Amino acid sequence: MKTETTIQGLNAALASARLARKTIGFVPTMGNLHEGHLSLVREAKKLCDVVVVSIFVNPIQFGPNEDYDNYPRTLEADSHLLADVGCDLLFAPTVQQMYGDHVRKTSVVVSGITDLLCGQSRPGHFDGVATVVTKLFNIVQPNTAFFGQKDWQQLEVIRAMTRDLNLPLDIVGVPIARAEDGLALSSRNGYLTEQQRQQAPVIYQSLLAAKQSLQSGEDLSVVLQNIRDTLQQAGFEIDYVEAYTPHLQSVQQFNQDIMLFVAAKLGQPRLIDNLLVKYIPN
Amino acid sequence: MKTETTIQGLNAALASARLARKTIGFVPTMGNLHEGHLSLVREAKKLCDVVVVSIFVNPIQFGPNEDYDNYPRTLEADSHLLADVGCDLLFAPTVQQMYGDHVRKTSVVVSGITDLLCGQSRPGHFDGVATVVTKLFNIVQPNTAFFGQKDWQQLEVIRAMTRDLNLPLDIVGVPIARAEDGLALSSRNGYLTEQQRQQAPVIYQSLLAAKQSLQSGEDLSVVLQNIRDTLQQAGFEIDYVEAYTPHLQSVQQFNQDIMLFVAAKLGQPRLIDNLLVKYIPN
The missing domain is CATH 3.40.50.620 (HUPs)
Structure with missing residues (x-):
């Protein structure tokens, strides 16, 4: 090289x-x-x-x-x-x-x-x-x-x-490369203390749970609030937890493919992650 | 082609x-x-x-x-x-x-x-x-x-x-292409009435006169005002008459190469022109 x-x-x-x-x-x-x-x-x-x-x-x-x-x-x-x-x-x-x-x-x-x-x-x-x-x-x-x-x-x-x-x-x-525990790989992960590193996968876990709730018929605003609650309880300082279409247009409810977006601080480092949630009409 | x-x-x-x-x-x-x-x-x-x-x-x-x-x-x-x-x-x-x-x-x-x-x-x-x-x-x-x-x-x-x-x-x-009477060629010249077309070369004439005045030692602000006066008397509505360095930095006086810039309306059409004035130290 x-x-x-x-x-x-x-x-x-x-x-x-x-x-x-x-x-x-x-x-x-x-x-x-x-x-x-x-x-x-x-x-x-x-x-x-x-x-x-x-x-x-x-x-x-x-x-x-x-x-x-x-x-x-x-x-x-x-x-x-x-x-x-x-x-x-x-x-x-x-x-x-x-x-x-x-x-x-x-x-x-x-x-x-x-x-x-x-x-x-x-x-x-x-x-x-x-x-x-x-x-x-x-x-x-x-x-x-x-x-x-x-x-x-x-x-x-x-x-x-x-x-x-x-x-x-x-x-x-x-596609996002993830650690075995689901944490999205990022250069900023290196800033995490050992304890923070153990908490960090909560972001991805909360996104996966949200996806399941949405596909089970739960309301989008409720699902977003659940992510926020989970992250706050785990010690994150939330920057945003939001949903948009894949091309970043506003969505009010889960009636098309959407993306869930999270940015949150765990101590100093600010971590971001996202997840596509496919809409499968009945 | x-x-x-x-x-x-x-x-x-x-x-x-x-x-x-x-x-x-x-x-x-x-x-x-x-x-x-x-x-x-x-x-x-x-x-x-x-x-x-x-x-x-x-x-x-x-x-x-x-x-x-x-x-x-x-x-x-x-x-x-x-x-x-x-x-x-x-x-x-x-x-x-x-x-x-x-x-x-x-x-x-x-x-x-x-x-x-x-x-x-x-x-x-x-x-x-x-x-x-x-x-x-x-x-x-x-x-x-x-x-x-x-x-x-x-x-x-x-x-x-x-x-x-x-x-x-x-x-x-x-370099600017000019008509025989000095008017800078422009697609907007086509908007000029015959009478306006005869007045239009005053822009270039005033720039040439300004160049000569500057190189004869006249003050820059006086020279710019002379251009304005000439154009106004000839029926132009002035947009700007200004001097900058060739790279468009401010100049207060003629102590380096400068460019004179004019934009003025003659009826509807807005005409622009410019002229480099070389600074020749004594």
């Missing part, structure tokens, strides 16, 4: 693949890789000739009181994991390489679906994501890019942006 | 050029072509193997009280002019083809340099320009794109956007 830290180096490393018209698969990450990221890389390897992974902790998607400075940076360990799973090229640029010395004037702004869920609790976050992903797409010029379904809203934002801006690539969403 | 009205058709028409790695030059326009546009096409032909011109009157860059509905649409005449000057491919999509049936969620927003000059009098205009140009760049995927210096602020917006989003192409600015 090659590692490049500059755009020029990346272009040189990809030149022969581009010339040979090999398909390029791209997995943008912020590093501190876990099995969730690796599943994206494996999916990319299945569908593309050459797989590029980027590791870049993007300052402009963090709020002023968020964990940008402390976000785990583990480039050497990440590099080994990527080599093992067959990544061809690691792109690990500096902030200077990505944003230069000039004042950035341009943002990619996705509206509507960014006003809710994580967009409400993290103002500016999705502008930062959409902007850096557009930049990375233009730098890497992949045929296909891969994103985890754990960040479902992010995936919807990227899909909307790709369609609206006619970005010449396909977006693939990859 | 081929004409394509769909993205799919455009891609098919460009496939062999792309495969042969020919360089693609791109001139985005709103049609109603004049010698100014044709000079962009000629410049593109000099620098690139294949030249694509788009004609698309972009609804999202017009304000609610602007001339979108009445903007001159002269596709057949434009098509002849382009063929004569050696354009290889005309891309003339419908609004439906560019924006589809879904609600557009994504905008490309350039801040700072869009708050002044035309950005102040036409709120939202440059978001509409930046968004459609990003879309067109992603559709055509040119090596080089060509813009007129008459819309100097637009050119700066496109340059900032291209740099900030790492768009993989070069931007070339082409």
